[in-house]
Amino acid sequence: MKINQLLGTLTGILLTTSLSVAQVKMGANPGTIGASSNLEVEAAASGTATTGNKFIVNKVTGQVTIQDGTQGTGKVFTSDGNGAGNWAFPTAGVNLYNADGILTGNRTVTLGGKSLLFTDSQAGGPFMGLQNTSTSNLAYSAFGLRNDVGGTYFFLNSSTRTGDGGPNTTTLRNDAGGLRLLSSGSNGISIAGGTGAVTINAATTIQDGTQGAGKVFTSDANGTGSWVAPAAPAVASVYAFAATTTTTPRQSVPQSGGGTTAYEMTYQASNINTANAFVPATGRFTAPSSGFYVLYASTQFDNGLVAGQPNFLAAGLTIDKNRGLGSAARLAQTFYFPNALIVSATASTIVYLNAGDYISATVGAQVSSGSTFQVVSSSFYGYKIAN
Known part of the structure; x- marks a missing residue:
C-alpha cells in the first residue's frame, strides 16, 4: 500500500513538472498546484484526506508561505525544543517606552556622529534622573x-x-583638567586643573545673613567666611603719638638766613605715646617698625611778645627724617613770605619709614628786626597705617 502511495506521489510530481515547467507539487493532491507556485508541499491527515496545510514558494516573488493551521496576522514562526515550528504571537518583552526593566549587562550605544535628543512639550517639564537606593x-x-x-x-x-x-x-x-561655570558670554567662575586656583570673572554676591554695607568678608581659623565690620587695628600696632599742644611757654628761636628751617621743635609732654617712641624733650619720634606712616606738624609764628614786635619776612615749617645723619631727608615743607607779626603754618605727609628712622618738625624764620623769633601752640602727631 505504501509503495503504491509513493508511486502515485512521484507520478504526480512528474506529471505536474511536465505540464507546468518549474512547478513542483509534493504530498497530498499531487496533481493540483497553485498557478503562482513554484513549489508546494501539501500535508494529508490520513490516507488521501487533505488538511489544506501547505508549504508554498511563490514563483514570481520567491515569498515563502507556511500554512499549518496556526498562521495569523502579526505572528512569528517559532520552534520548540525539538525544532518543530509553528506560528505564534511574539512573547511580550520589556519595552523601554512602556515598562520598567533590568539591564542584564553593560550596554554601549555608538552614536556614530548622530545626536540623541529627549524632548517634551508638557507643562510640567521632562525629568531624567539616576537613582541609587543603596545606603552603603x-x-x-x-x-x-x-x-x-x-x-x-x-x-x-x-x-x-x-x-x-x-x-x-x-x-x-x-x-581631565579644569572646570568653568559660565553664563552667556565669558562671565563666570573658573577652577584651574591641578592647582585648584579659582578665578571669578563677574560681580560677586555672598548673602549668608551677615552681609551689610561697609563690611568685609573675613575667615575664621577654619577658613569659614562671614561678613563683619572692619576692625580698627590695635592702638599698640599703629604706634600713635601726639605732642601736647599748649600756648605756653613760647619757644624763642634764632632767626635763620632766608627763613630756612634749622631748629627742631621740642614739646612739654605727649598726650598719646602708645609705644613710647616719641620723646617730647627732643621732639623726635622713632619708628618702631617699618611701614607707612601719616605725619602732621603745625605751629604759630608769633612775635607779639618779642621786643619791637618785628614782622616775619619769611617763615618755614618742615618735617624731616634723620636730621643730622647722612640719611637725612626732607619729607614735607611749608614756606611763607607774609611780612606779618603772626603766621600759622602746617605740614603733613605719608611716608615709608624703616624701623629706627626718626622724625622731627623743624622751623626757621627771617624777621624785620632783631635776631630772634618765637613759636607757640605747636603740635606734632603721627601713626602707622600699613606695613
Whole structure:
C-alpha cells in the first residue's frame, strides 16, 4: 500500500513538472498546484484526506508561505525544543517606552556622529534622573562625560557616604583638567586643573545673613567666611603719638638766613605715646617698625611778645627724617613770605619709614628786626597705617 502511495506521489510530481515547467507539487493532491507556485508541499491527515496545510514558494516573488493551521496576522514562526515550528504571537518583552526593566549587562550605544535628543512639550517639564537606593557608605549616583584622557563626573553621595564631601553631598569633578561655570558670554567662575586656583570673572554676591554695607568678608581659623565690620587695628600696632599742644611757654628761636628751617621743635609732654617712641624733650619720634606712616606738624609764628614786635619776612615749617645723619631727608615743607607779626603754618605727609628712622618738625624764620623769633601752640602727631 505504501509503495503504491509513493508511486502515485512521484507520478504526480512528474506529471505536474511536465505540464507546468518549474512547478513542483509534493504530498497530498499531487496533481493540483497553485498557478503562482513554484513549489508546494501539501500535508494529508490520513490516507488521501487533505488538511489544506501547505508549504508554498511563490514563483514570481520567491515569498515563502507556511500554512499549518496556526498562521495569523502579526505572528512569528517559532520552534520548540525539538525544532518543530509553528506560528505564534511574539512573547511580550520589556519595552523601554512602556515598562520598567533590568539591564542584564553593560550596554554601549555608538552614536556614530548622530545626536540623541529627549524632548517634551508638557507643562510640567521632562525629568531624567539616576537613582541609587543603596545606603552603603560607598554608594553614590553618578553621571559622566569622558574624552581621550579622562572624565568629568557629576555625582551625589548616599546618606552615609563619608568620601567626596560627606553624606548627601553633590560634587562636580573633572579628572581631565579644569572646570568653568559660565553664563552667556565669558562671565563666570573658573577652577584651574591641578592647582585648584579659582578665578571669578563677574560681580560677586555672598548673602549668608551677615552681609551689610561697609563690611568685609573675613575667615575664621577654619577658613569659614562671614561678613563683619572692619576692625580698627590695635592702638599698640599703629604706634600713635601726639605732642601736647599748649600756648605756653613760647619757644624763642634764632632767626635763620632766608627763613630756612634749622631748629627742631621740642614739646612739654605727649598726650598719646602708645609705644613710647616719641620723646617730647627732643621732639623726635622713632619708628618702631617699618611701614607707612601719616605725619602732621603745625605751629604759630608769633612775635607779639618779642621786643619791637618785628614782622616775619619769611617763615618755614618742615618735617624731616634723620636730621643730622647722612640719611637725612626732607619729607614735607611749608614756606611763607607774609611780612606779618603772626603766621600759622602746617605740614603733613605719608611716608615709608624703616624701623629706627626718626622724625622731627623743624622751623626757621627771617624777621624785620632783631635776631630772634618765637613759636607757640605747636603740635606734632603721627601713626602707622600699613606695613
